[in-house]
Amino acid sequence: MLEILQEVVDWGAPVILPIIIAIFALILGAGFRKAFTSGLTVGIGFIGLNLITGLLGDTLGEAAQTMVRRFGLSLTTLDIGWPAASAISYGTILGISAIPIGVGINIALLLFGLTKTLNIDIWNFWHAAFIGGLIFGASNSFALAAFSMVAYQTMLYFLGDLSAPTLKKYYNFPNITFPHGTSAPGYLVALPLNWIFDRIPGFNKLKANPETIQQRFGIFGETSVMGLIIGLVVGALAGYDVGGVLNLGVQTAAIMILLPKMVSVLMEGLTPVSDAANKFIKKRFPGRELYIGMDAALAVGDQAVLASSLLMIPITLLLAIVLPGNETLPFGDFSTIPFAVCLMVPLFKGNIVRSVVGGSIYMTTILYITSWIAPLVTQMAENAQFDIGGASSITSLIEGGLWPTLIFVLGARYLPWVISGVILIISLGGLYYLNKVRATKSSLNTK
Template sequence: MAFINEFFANLAGLGKYLMVPLMIAIIGVLFKVNVDKAIKGGITVGIGLFGLDLALSIVSDYLGPVANGLVTKANLNLDVVDVGWQALSGIAFGTQIGAMIIPVMILFNVIMVTIGASRTMNVDIWNFWHYAVTGSLVYFVTNNILYSLLAAIAHAAIILLFADRTAPRVQEVTGIPGISIPHGGVLDQWIFGFIMEPIYNFIGKRFRNDKKTKVGGGQGKKLQENAIFKIIQDPIYLGFILGTVLGFIAGQGAKTSFTTGMAMAAFLYLTPRMVKILMEGLLPINQAVQKMRSKMDGNSDLYIGMDNAVGLGHNTVMLITVIAIPILIVLAAIVPGNRVIPIASLAACGYCSSMLNVVHKGKFGRTLFSTTILFISTLLIASYMAPVITEVAILSGFETEYALISSLSGGTLIAAAPFFLAFRFSNTAGLIFSLIIIVGTIVLQRIYFKNKDQQEETKEVKQV
């Protein structure tokens, strides 16, 4: 057992740049892709992931000083420091549960696909740390490995459900075929996005009806043809303008402000190209997977589960990555009950909107508003969980100079909090809650795919 734990602990230490390409290559070989193409495809995906993070590092490197200036100007006298996803993932994998999460999640994923309860093969093994957070928090209150693993499995089960159901929409918005997003930190985005989308539709419908009555048509078309509006829509111009303005607002000099503008223009220009590289690596693997799957089960798909970073290349998400930084700082200053100073997660704001953007189909206003509201929930839950996160960090050997730490990155703590609270109430309540989610997900998924396959067969018969 100790050897197995050590093996998977070392595997977790590889990080996503090695782990994801390795899994892509292995899946390619298993699905009879030429070995050379499978390895090259895996490496190309790794290059795309590297490129995405390099593009995102532009935000951290150049907007970092600007963000610190904004934090200073806001005079945030708060007692919890945001340490970001990097520290939180290290804490999660460093606990007693952390090393066990990878083999357990791989086995669970294989079982779900085998019994027809999922069609997502999650190759994004590095991001199993989100499930490790859930398991570690439950272990903190129960000191029971079985309960902790059940909570982590329940977290993964509900994520697979959303990954399967949203895969067509993900592919449509990102432009990447054959993928789904089983990322453990986007559960809050899926749930909140699908709650808000019909509300936006209702409001939009009423607004359009009122506009037709009062104004008449033609205004939107004139705006689209306006030369200034066309320039503002261009990501390069918009990145330069936003970066420069934020620099001046933060009190930076002219040189720094304009350099920040150039950096943001580079970020908006480079990120979509990195996504295209990632797509290039996935294409031969995806084609082989779908070809073999169609031979086995007719027209049913098998999705390759990827990091939600693939959603960063959309124009809406890239703009929100920049705009959300001052918004999050302002919210930290004014939201009652917030204790967290946003620092490490500021550069990763795009991750907090990537799947909201998918739900809202790229609509900028909807995605920005939903992201803003979700930030409020994130601040409050991160504040509430700070003492526990700090204690778990200390127990895992994580060293920090701060009295209290937490993380605002993604929705990890929002997803983990219900399981933590259920087991904190009582072990029985937590156990029942976790089992209901696991069993309920399996039943619902099997019914869903059975109906979906029957509908596809009916369509084929009608076409013939």
């Protein structure tokens, strides 16, 4: 069974996601034609997103690498990026078991009314597989690793339910949330940061959302021009010739324009499914709301997310250079930076300055955690028989550096079972409060 599941996973998200969405739409009564075209449209949009985010890594990421070589810097741990990290994560029986575990947890939570999130983003269960692999490497316990994946995925459903109202208000998505391992943790980071920013005199009055910037700076505030400027600056710092600098500027401007259009294609495919899901729930479960759990790729086309992320690429490289004790050379996950900040930006209400400052603070912790976790990632790659190309130490910049990774691995090393158990209990308690206690209070207030 697991071998068949492994083969299906190897098809990749652009194939798996459309199939799941089409099946889901059929179950909801959308009809064959609408279900088929919705799934296919989502697949097309997903491929488009991958092409554009790949361009982001190939252009700005390569320029960042050139800057490193130009200034003669030496960082010993290579950031392999999420595609390699996902392949490593799914490369063992433990890793592939994250999918049935995740589906089982979701069904159980939905049946007991403890979550509103129906997660159809099966491919991204690799985040739980990544955690499980690290826990196994730290503890050599299959049972602890599997239990930690249960706790981790329950935590993501809690974060999905918690963040959904904020995401709906900012992105105007119809009942869609992101129980996404790369993005959801940023929401909890942004909560205290936004509270602090609100209390800094002067800083708390600064308005810097894309609309305000366009009004204040005219043509220089246009999305495409902002991308052009960022590309020109990075190209100049990388020491490119005039042609190279101009090419990087235009390519960065293209990313700023094309990525939102790919998100629009994705949303075109998802909207009929979302409508069918809402009708299905209202008919069979009156008064109950349902969120569709999706890949956070839907959010990365937002102008504030994009502008903040493009600025974060050279900032991340600079942080890697100047932070004492950092060993990670950022590269493979440059294109993943938008995913790390896309749930922070809504809390900052699209304020690019807050997003960049908050993202820089977040990235500082990510670099340190990533450097510390690198031996376990390298060991996990060896266990999965993954070719690391002769590198002595590898890591995944974003996924390996998130705060849940730190907490789960520290727990496995020093308080096995306890920390994972505490996270599971807190997550279940949070879900119970959101969907039972608060929901009951809200219904009483509306009567």
